[in-house]
Amino acid sequence: MNSPEQTVVDGWQAGTRRFTSRLLVGTGKYRDFEETGKAIAASGAEIVTVAIRRTNIGQDKNAPNLLDVVSPLHYTILPNTAGCYTAEDAVRTLRLARELLDGHTLVKLEVLGEDATLYPNMPETLKAAEILVHEGFEVMVYCSDDPLQAKRLEDIGCVAIMPLASLIGSGMGILNPWNLELILDQIKVPVIVDAGVGTASDAAIAMEMGCAAVLTNTAIAKARDPVLMASAMRHAVVAGRAAFRAGRMEKRAYKASASSPTGGLVPSVATRKSA
Amino acid sequence: MEPLISIELNGQKVELAAHTVADVVLANGWLGKRIAIERNGTIVPKSSYAHTEIRSGDTLEVVVAVGGG
Numbered sequence: 001m002n003s004p005e006q007t008v009v010d011g012w013q014a015g016t017r018r019f020t021s022r023l024l025v026g027t028g029k030y031r032d033f034e035e036t037g038k039a040i041a042a043s044g045a046e047i048v049t050v051a052i053r054r055t056n057i058g059q060d061k062n063a064p065n066l067l068d069v070v071s072p073l074h075y076t077i078l079p080n081t082a083g084c085y086t087a088e089d090a091v092r093t094l095r096l097a098r099e100l101l102d103g104h105t106l107v108k109l110e111v112l113g114e115d116a117t118l119y120p121n122m123p124e125t126l127k128a129a130e131i132l133v134h135e136g137f138e139v140m141v142y143c144s145d146d147p148l149q150a151k152r153l154e155d156i157g158c159v160a161i162m163p164l165a166s167l168i169g170s171g172m173g174i175l176n177p178w179n180l181e182l183i184l185d186q187i188k189v190p191v192i193v194d195a196g197v198g199t200a201s202d203a204a205i206a207m208e209m210g211c212a213a214v215l216t217n218t219a220i221a222k223a224r225d226p227v228l229m230a231s232a233m234r235h236a237v238v239a240g241r242a243a244f245r246a247g248r249m250e251k252r253a254y255k256a257s258a259s260s261p262t263g264g265l266v267p268s269v270a271t272r273k274s275a
Numbered sequence: 276m277e278p279l280i281s282i283e284l285n286g287q288k289v290e291l292a293a294h295t296v297a298d299v300v301l302a303n304g305w306l307g308k309r310i311a312i313e314r315n316g317t318i319v320p321k322s323s324y325a326h327t328e329i330r331s332g333d334t335l336e337v338v339v340a341v342g343g344g
Binding site for chain 2: 053
């Protein structure tokens with residue numbers, strides 16, 4: 001028998017593609033490809049991010065390739081522009097990615113501002129988004145948690161808005177839930193928390209707030225047991241989404257409300273003695 | 276045997292016997308691998324490897340997918 005959260009197909013859409021899993025995972029920082037493959041399988045993710053880099057000249061011709069482990073036949077590969085600091089470099093990288101992945105157009109745009117924080121460079125991000133959308137890319141965009149920038153990116157035609165929860169790789173969780181709520185309130189395309197998720201509860205909170213999905217890499221790859229953490233993230237995202245759909249109870253500050261009946265109590269010993 | 280030409284391949288000066296991008300792909304064992312190639316800043320589609328000539332002084336960038344978030 002299906003559990004209640006499975007009885008309706010609760011999918012979501014990124015551009016022209018539909019997905020069921022609301023967990024997107026990265027492939028960086030793993031010990032080896034074997035661990036990468038196992039963790040990603042355990043995460044249940046359908047969308048998997050990769051970076052684009054120069055190949056090593058003269059390396060072993062039989063050395064395994066990431067895409068042998070994370071096959072485009074089984075996953076939607078989402079190439080990113082990590083390491084790009086200008087719109088020009090980001091656009092160039094994604095054109096190469098499109099060629100590498102046989103015309104694939106769904107991409108993750110991220111233009112970084114500086115080394116120390118990897119904070120998004122929004123002017124360059126906006127510039128790159130304009131060009132990429134014009135060239136027919138379906139752009140999922142990493143951005144600051146600024147509601148105005150998020151709206152501009154949606155107006156340009158990005159298919160998903162992906163604000164940071166906190167700095168990339170910091171594991172600090174959602175540091176500004178109010179900004180995230182402002183973004184969720186006004187953005188119509190999927191909003192995906194990207195960067196800063198540290199553990200399963202962070203992912204669940206993002207989903208409870210109404211995010212369409214969560215993207216995480218370091219929280220899984222740098223857990224003591226990445227495969228187990230991948231499974232934890234999978235469940236957290238499912239639980240958070242179900243809680244969002246179920247609609248949480250109203251918060252009642254400073255006022256308790258008993259869960260059990262207040263009448264029909266067996267009189268306490270103290271009461272009987274005094275009677 | 277093709278004459279040797281000198282090109283810049285992923286930032287390294289290399290000498291190799293090649294007329295076309297396809298020759299470079301074969302020489303490096305990249306046939307059938309998931310790569311993308313840029314010649315002098317312009318992407319060379321896979322379907323054009325065989326008829327895209329390379330000359331001494333050309334710059335080739337060859338990229339692959341690697342782990343990343």
